[in-house]
Amino acid sequence: MKVIAFNGSARKDGNTAILINQVFSELEKQDIETEMVQFSGQIIRGCIACYKCFENKDQRCNVKDDLVNDCIEKMLEADGIILASPTYFADVSSELKALIDRAGLVAKANGDMFKRKAGAAIVAVRRGGSIHAFDSMNHFFLISQMIIPGSSYWNMGFGLEKGDAEKDEEGLQTMKTLGRNMAWLLKKIQA
Numbered sequence: 001m002k003v004i005a006f007n008g009s010a011r012k013d014g015n016t017a018i019l020i021n022q023v024f025s026e027l028e029k030q031d032i033e034t035e036m037v038q039f040s041g042q043i044i045r046g047c048i049a050c051y052k053c054f055e056n057k058d059q060r061c062n063v064k065d066d067l068v069n070d071c072i073e074k075m076l077e078a079d080g081i082i083l084a085s086p087t088y089f090a091d092v093s094s095e096l097k098a099l100i101d102r103a104g105l106v107a108k109a110n111g112d113m114f115k116r117k118a119g120a121a122i123v124a125v126r127r128g129g130s131i132h133a134f135d136s137m138n139h140f141f142l143i144s145q146m147i148i149p150g151s152s153y154w155n156m157g158f159g160l161e162k163g164d165a166e167k168d169e170e171g172l173q174t175m176k177t178l179g180r181n182m183a184w185l186l187k188k189i190q191a
């Protein structure tokens with residue numbers, strides 16, 4: 001079993017990555033393979049509304065000059081998908097939103113191709129707006145017919161500077177619980 005995580009932060013190995021790694025450590029304890037794709041330094045354009053995905057029906061985006069199709073392939077191969085983002089103006093980063101729009105439309109064009117995979121959203125935040133970012137990612141899972149595990153709080157961790165999330169004990173605990181619940185769910189889905 002495998003879980004793929006997409007880190008929408010412009011900062012490599014920042015707070016969002018710290019939170020993802022907390023979830024990963026619990027998944028790995030239960031022999032679930034993990035991989036993180038960090039969008040830092042990547043240019044990922046938004047959906048151009050060409051609707052070619054509905055003509056092609058090849059499980060790929062017709063815009064092929066960035067990493068979105070690699071991400072889609074990893075999503076198809078995985079049993080669980082984590083979307084993770086810092087809070088930028090009370091929402092997800094532009095790059096993460098571009099993945100949501102393009103992978104989401106391709107999934108719709110191909111019969112909800114992520115249906116019944118497990119999906120979890122993670123947010124890093126300094127102070128406010130994280131719930132809105134969290135909702136943005138959960139909307140992708142829900143309209144894709146995916147199954148969402150919960151945790152003991154909404155999946156967010158606090159911090160401004162790189163590394164601050166390590167000091168948010170409740171945030172770290174929330175991620176660990178999420179990891180355990182995601183592992184439990186993945187095993188049920190596969191059974």
Ligand SMILES: Cc1cc2nc3c(=O)[nH]c(=O)nc-3n(C[C@H](O)[C@H](O)[C@H](O)COP(=O)(O)O)c2cc1C
Nearest residue numbers: 009014015016086087088089090126127128159160
């Ligand atoms: C463009 C931009 C917008 C931001 N907007 C918010 C915001 O709306 N609310 C907030 O609490 N923090 C905001 N932040 C702070 C980040 O969410 C916070 O530093 C987060 O921990 C960064 O995660 P990272 O280390 O993974 O990049 C913003 C940061 C940037 C660069």
